Amino acid sequence: xxxxxxxxxxxxxxxxxxxxxxxxxxxxxxxxxxxxxxxxxxxxxxxxxxxxxxxxxxxxxxxxxxxxxxxxxxxxxxxxxxxxxxxxxxxxxxxxxxxxxxxxxxxxxxxxxxxxxxxxxxxxxxxxxxxxxxxxxxxxxxxxxxxxxxxxxxxxxxxxxxxxxxxxxxxxxxxxxxxxxxxxxxxxxxxxxxxxxxxxxxxxxxxxxxxxxxxxxxxxxxxxxxxxxxxxxxxxxxxxxxxxxxxxxxxxxxxxxxxxxxxxxxxxxxxxxxxxxxxxxxxxxxxxxxxxxxxxxxxxxxxxxxxxxxxxxxxxxxxxxxxxxxxxxxxxxxxxxxxxxxxxxxxxxxxxxxxxxxxxxxxxxxxxxxxxxxxxxxxxxxxxxxxxxxxxxxxxxxxxxxxxxxxxxxxxxxxxxxxxxxxxxxxxxxxxxxxxxxxxxxxxxxxxxxxxxxxxxxxxxxxxxxxxxxxxxxxxxxxxxxxxxxxxxxxxxxxxxxxxxxxxxxxxxxxxxxxxxxxxxxxxxxxxxxxxxxxxxxxxxxxxxxxxxxxxxxxxxxxxxxxxxxxxxxxxxxxxxxxxxxxxxxxxxxxxxxxxxxxxxxxxxxxxxxxxxxxxxxxxxxxxxxxxxxxxxxxxxxxxxxxxxxxxxxxxxxxxxxxxxxxxxxxxxxxxxxxxxxxxxxxxxxxxxxxxxxxxxxxxxxxxxxxxxxxxxxxxxxxxxxxxxxxxxxxxxxxxxxxxxxxxxxxxxxxxx
Amino acid sequence: xxxxxxxxxxxxxxxxxxxxxxxxxxxxxxxxxxxxxxxxxxxxxxxxxxxxxxxxxxxxxxxxxxxxxxxxxxxxxxxxxxxxxxxxxxxxxxxxxxxxxxxxxxxxxxxxxxxxx
Numbered sequence: 033x034x035x036x037x038x039x040x041x042x043x044x045x046x047x048x049x050x051x052x053x054x055x056x057x058x059x060x061x062x063x064x065x066x067x068x069x070x071x072x073x074x075x076x077x078x079x080x081x082x083x084x085x086x087x088x089x090x091x092x093x094x095x096x097x098x099x100x101x102x103x104x105x106x107x108x109x110x111x112x113x114x115x116x117x118x119x120x121x122x123x124x125x126x127x128x129x130x131x132x133x134x135x136x137x138x139x140x141x142x143x144x145x146x147x148x149x150x151x152x153x154x155x156x157x158x159x160x161x162x163x164x165x166x167x168x169x170x171x172x173x174x175x176x177x178x179x180x181x182x183x184x185x186x187x188x189x190x191x192x193x194x195x196x197x198x199x200x201x202x203x204x205x206x207x208x209x210x211x212x213x214x215x216x217x218x219x220x221x222x223x224x225x226x227x228x229x230x231x232x233x234x235x236x237x238x239x240x241x242x243x244x245x246x247x248x249x250x251x252x253x254x255x256x257x258x259x260x261x262x263x264x265x266x267x268x269x270x271x272x273x274x275x276x277x278x279x280x281x282x283x284x285x286x287x288x289x290x291x292x293x294x295x296x297x298x299x300x301x302x303x304x305x306x307x308x309x310x311x312x313x314x315x316x317x318x319x320x321x322x323x324x325x326x327x328x329x330x331x332x333x334x335x336x337x338x339x340x341x342x343x344x345x346x347x348x349x350x351x352x353x354x355x356x357x358x359x360x361x362x363x364x365x366x367x368x369x370x371x372x373x374x375x376x377x378x379x380x381x382x383x384x385x386x387x388x389x390x391x392x393x394x395x396x397x398x399x400x401x402x403x404x405x406x407x408x409x410x411x412x413x414x415x416x417x418x419x420x421x422x423x424x425x426x427x428x429x430x431x432x433x434x435x436x437x438x439x440x441x442x443x444x445x446x447x448x449x450x451x452x453x454x455x456x457x458x459x460x461x462x463x464x465x466x467x468x469x470x471x472x473x474x475x476x477x478x479x480x481x482x483x484x485x486x487x488x489x490x491x492x493x494x495x496x497x498x499x500x501x502x503x504x505x506x507x508x509x510x511x512x513x514x515x516x517x518x519x520x521x522x523x524x525x526x527x528x529x530x531x532x533x534x535x536x537x538x539x540x541x542x543x544x545x546x547x548x549x550x551x552x553x554x555x556x557x558x559x560x561x562x563x564x565x566x567x568x569x570x571x572x573x574x575x576x577x578x579x580x581x582x583x584x585x586x587x588x589x590x591x592x593x594x595x596x597x598x599x600x601x602x603x604x605x606x607x608x609x610x611x612x613x614x615x616x617x618x619x620x621x622x623x624x625x626x627x628x629x630x631x632x633x634x635x636x637x638x639x640x641x642x643x644x645x646x647x648x649x650x651x652x653x654x655x656x657x658x659x660x661x662x663x664x665x666x667x668x669x670x671x672x673x674x675x676x677x678x679x680x681x682x683x684x685x686x687x688x689x690x691x692x693x694x695x696x697x698x699x700x701x702x703x704x705x706x707x708x709x710x711x712x713x714x715x716x717x718x719x720x721x722x723x724x725x726x727x728x729x730x731x732x733x734x735x736x737x738x739x740x741x742x743x744x745x746x747x748x749x750x751x752x753x754x755x756x757x758x759x760x761x762x763x764x765x766x767x768x769x770x771x772x773x774x775x776x777x778x779x780x781x782x783x784x785x
Numbered sequence: 786x787x788x789x790x791x792x793x794x795x796x797x798x799x800x801x802x803x804x805x806x807x808x809x810x811x812x813x814x815x816x817x818x819x820x821x822x823x824x825x826x827x828x829x830x831x832x833x834x835x836x837x838x839x840x841x842x843x844x845x846x847x848x849x850x851x852x853x854x855x856x857x858x859x860x861x862x863x864x865x866x867x868x869x870x871x872x873x874x875x876x877x878x879x880x881x882x883x884x885x886x887x888x889x890x891x892x893x894x895x896x897x898x899x900x901x902x
Contacts, residue, residue: 121855124870128850188826195827196807199894248851255852372856372865372891385893390804394797401793405786432853432892455863 046086048095050077051105065102069094093290107288118266125252132249135181139242142177146170146235147757158218158230167219167232174212174234182208182241198389200429204244206393207423211756212237214416229410233420233756240424240760247764254771257778258437261444262371265364268320268339273304276348293351297342305338305351306358312347316340321360322688322704323450366454367447371440375456377721378435381728385428392426392739399743414744417756421742425759426735429767434727437774442720445780450703451713458699461683462717467663468612468710469655469677472623472630473511473599474670475687476609476637476707481512481599483519484580487571488593495525497593501585503527504543504550508535512581515597538624538647540583551586554626556645558584558591568594576628579636606637608707613638615714618663622646622654651677668702668710685710719780727770734766823847823854823868823895828888831897837883843876843899856891859899864888 050062059077062084066075071090077083084106086095092108099106150156158164178186186209188201215232218225272283276294286304289295294310297303303316313331318324318340327343330336336349339360355361374382396419403415435456443453453459473479486494502520505513506527520527533543540553551561555572558565563586572582572594580596612619621642623630630644643654651669655677658665667674667681678684678698686698687705702709742759746752822829823845835841847854847868857866857876868874883902889895 120869124850125852131850184825191825191829192827193803195829195831196804197827197831197896198804199826201826252852368867369863369865372858372867373863374858374860382893386896387805390800393800397793397796397800401790404789428894429892432894436856436891 046090046092046095046108048084048086048092048099048106048108050084050099051107061102062099062104065098066095069098093292096290107285118263122256125256129249129252132245132252136242136245136249139177139181139238139245142173143235143238143242143757147239150235156232156235158222158232164219164222167215167234170234171212171216171219171232174215174237177238177241178208178212181245185241185244198393200389200427202389203392203423203426203428204240206396207420207756208237208240210416210423211240211420226410226412229413231410231413233417236420236756236760239757243757243760243764247768251768251771254768254775255437257775258440258771259371259444260778261441261447262364262367265339265360265367265447268302268360270302270304270338274298287355289351289354291351291354293354294348295351296346296348297336298346299342299344301342303336303338303340303342303349305355306353306360307336307349307351309334309336309347309349312345314345314347315343317343321363321450323448323709324704324706363447363452366452367443370443370453370455370459372436373439373455373457374435375439375460375721375724377460377724377728378439378456381431381434381731385432388426388428388431388735392422392428395739395743396420396422403744414753417753418742418744420756421754421759422739424756425738425742425754425763427731427738427763427766428735430731430734430770431728433767433770433774434731435724437771438720438723438727438777441774441777442716442723445720445777446713446716449709449712449716451709451716452701452703453713453717454699454701458683459717459720461664462666462700462713463721464664465617465666465683465714467618467620467658468666468668468714469620469622469658469681470609470639470707470710471651471667471669471674472621472625472633472642475668476605476621476633477599477601478705479511479599479670481515481581481597483515483595484598485575485582485596486593487568487596489568489591492587492592495523497585497595498523499525499527500545500548500550500587501552501593501595503530503545504533504541504552506530507533507543508541510535510541511599512583512597513541516595548587549589551589552583554583554645558586561586561589563589563591565591573628576626577632579629579632581625581629601633601636602706605707608711609637609639611708611711612714615711615718617666617714620654620658622651624648648674649676652680655681666714668707685713716780719777723774723777727773730773731766731770734762738762820844820846820873821897823857823890824849826851826854826894828895828897832900833897834900835878835881837902838880840880841878843878845874845876847871847874853890853892854895857888858891859886859888861886 063075063077066072066084066086069090071088072086073088075084075086096106096108158167185201185204188199189205192199192202211233215234218230218232222230270286273286273289274296275282275284275289276296281296289305295304295307309330309332311332315327316330316336317327318337321337321339337360338358399422400415400419403418404411407414439456439459442459446453470476486497488494488497498520502517502525505516507530528545530543530545533541535541536553536557539557540551542549542551544550551558565584568591575582575594575596580598582594582596584591585593585595609619619639621630621634621639623642623644624646625644627644630642634642646654651674655665655667664682666683666685667677668685668687669678670687678686683700684698685700685702688701688703700713702713742754744753819833821833821843845857845868847870850870855868857868858864862878864876866874866876878899881901886899886901888897888899
């Protein structure tokens with residue numbers, strides 16, 4: 033996950049908060065207790081704050097225990113929990129929103145009457161002495177508005193100017209400042225300005241400040257909605273946990289749960305941290321993380337995950353991962369990170385927005401010069417208006433926001449469906465996937481095969497064959513082997529001892545049992561060993577045609593049986609594959625199984641192209657072959673066996689089993705086993721990219737068309753010059769439009785399934 | 786008129802020089818506490834010199850309420866962090882090769898540079 037704070041774990045400073053230390057003499061006791069912990073270099077207590085900072089390499093839980101042994105209680109001072117940070121942020125946002133609205137009201141209550149006056153009553157010109165005095169008063173009022181409602185623009189502009197940078201504030205401050213200064217010059221020293229140009233623009237100044245504040249406030253509101261998904265994830269965290277320490281049950285804050293703590297969870301409660309069930313059994317609703325609607329059975333030895341809900345039973349579990357290490361915390365972290373990363377499509381906008389503001393300032397100067405040189409009278413007034421309008425209408429914000437806002441919503445939306453997208457680049461590539469390779473076993477099928485047929489040669493019986501085969505396979509981790517072992521166990525057959533076990537990658541296994549040499553594997557392997565297969569080949573072909581995997585079993589180099597194993601296809605694979613195809617994706621199936629089985633499965637799920645008998649190491653080659661054909665290849669696999677192929681594909685999709693997510697291994701992680709997650713991932717990324725394009729297009733067109741229009745290119749032909757007030761409104765709402773369009777993605781629904 | 790045109794062109798030249806050509810001074814990340822303030826549309830200091838090949842810690846303090854300033858991105862390092870308002874936020878920078886590393890807010894209105902070497 034890139035650069036993380038874990039790197040500094042080796043030697044760190046740990047802050048502990050001490051409770052129960054009432055006297056100053058406790059300081060020495062606590063410090064000494066901590067210093068006696070191995071790995072601690074130094075411990076210093078701040079008595080006033082009741083905190084100790086401990087330097088060294090010791091484990092925080094060991095530190096807490098040491099303090100407890102000394103007779104006090106302690107907890108690790110964590111950086112604030114996600115929930116608190118969120119609440120604080122919302123509060124700050126709300127305060128900021130109220131401030132913006134207040135400033136907007138003040139500015140518009142001056143701007144709107146002035147606007148109405150200029151539109152319906154008369155020209156805002158300065159000719160008589162009374163007019164001068166009136167406008168002087170209005171000018172001073174406008175200055176008040178600039179100070180009260182627009183101070184932050186001016187301060188920001190000045191600060192960034194000092195830093196040799198320029199931003200939105202620069203444009204707004206320059207635009208409104210120019211309009212106000214010019215108007216004041218007209219009022220105070222009218223003889224400096226040609227008579228026809230003696231026009232004041234106080235209404236524009238006040239209106240622009242008011243509208244931009246309104247735009248910012250509305251944008252803030254809209255932005256709040258873009259982070260709904262992450263809020264929901266953070267909300268999944270429990271606040272307290274019921275731990276059992278020293279035979280006592282304690283309700284403690286979730287931050288204080290330590291690794292190896294025993295935690296009790298009652299029905300209906302959230303599981304507070306990750307762990308392993310040590311007592312009791314229950315069913316757990318994991319849908320909030322995986323999107324999998326069916327509750328999952330849990331009993332002793334099973335893993336439970338923070339944030340999921342205990343449905344039926346009460347149980348005890350031992351914490352294995354706490355704090356920022358829980359799967360939920362990692363998911364939140366990853367989603368946050370991805371939400372803030374940018375897909376390559378946003379790069380051009382980034383480059384442009386980096387140079388944007390100075391360029392707009394230059395355009396404003398050029399525009400003013402053009403009016404002064406070639407414009408009709410009153411040229412000076414035209415020059416001021418056009419320069420102001422250019423400065424105000426330009427909106428680098430819309431450009432800058434176009435990509436991140438959509439990514440924010442899109443990645444969040446995907447997370448809701450149990451799809452974790454690593455970063456913006458993965459999102460963009462996923463939207464372009466033209467060919468999807470699906471690994472058959474565990475991806476299209478359940479991945480837990482079952483024995484369906486045992487065909488024995490005349491001199492053997494089923495019982496013996498299964499016993500030998502199960503004994504042979506008991507050493508293998510292969511899913512097909514597991515199926516045979518499982519099947520033997522169901523029939524009450526005991527396995528014996530194996531020696532000289534040897535796995536032949538992609539082909540089978542061999543070993544010695546009870547002095548017999550056993551060989552178990554595919555047709556290729558048996559032919560290599562020159563074992564006579566006889567009419568079993570036909571039987572095998574028949575089985576294969578039913579999507580079963582026939583495997584040959586030889587004892588002492590003679591064929592003893594065919595054991596057929598079938599891996600049931602997941603219920604929704606057919607529908608999900610259809611969704612992919614409907615989205616224009618070429619679906620290709622890969623499997624290590626034989627051709628006939630592969631063909632049968634492919635036919636059942638509606639896949640036309642498939643590669644059978646592909647060895648694990650050949651998978652990445654198949655990915656490359658498709659890439660050579662010019663396809664953007666997505667590879668879907670379990671993330672462990674398929675790691676090289678996942679890495680080489682344009683986008684690697686790892687299918688998680690439950691919440692045991694291999695977050696590190698792929699570009700996109702599907703937290704539930706269903707292939708619908710894959711179709712969702714492709715659909716969400718396509719929708720997000722479309723949204724980004726709309727935003728970028730809108731923002732580009734707006735600026736590219738708006739700036740010349742503001743500069744007055746239409747004036748020579750149509751006699752139209754944009755009013756600075758309209759420019760202010762347009763600017764204020766252009767970034768709001770971008771955020772709102774991104775928010776539309778929230779309503780995106782992956783097809784019902 | 787000539788005077789006005791010359792003034793205008795000078796102004797343009799000034800903009801080009803001030804915003805693009807001028808290299809602002811950079812602050813060295815020293816032993817002491819260098820805090821990068823995020824305020825009023827800028828990072829200050831905005832150019833920070835850090836030693837090469839050594840992980841360092843940057844401290845950010847966001848005083849600005851605008852939602853843009855909340856996110857800190859260092860694209861080359863794949864760092865993206867949320868800066869809490871009015872709270873110090875430490876960000877770990879790994880050992881780096883000499884070069885320049887931009888950091889900015891979500892909309893790139895706030896911009897800064899890490900200069901390594």
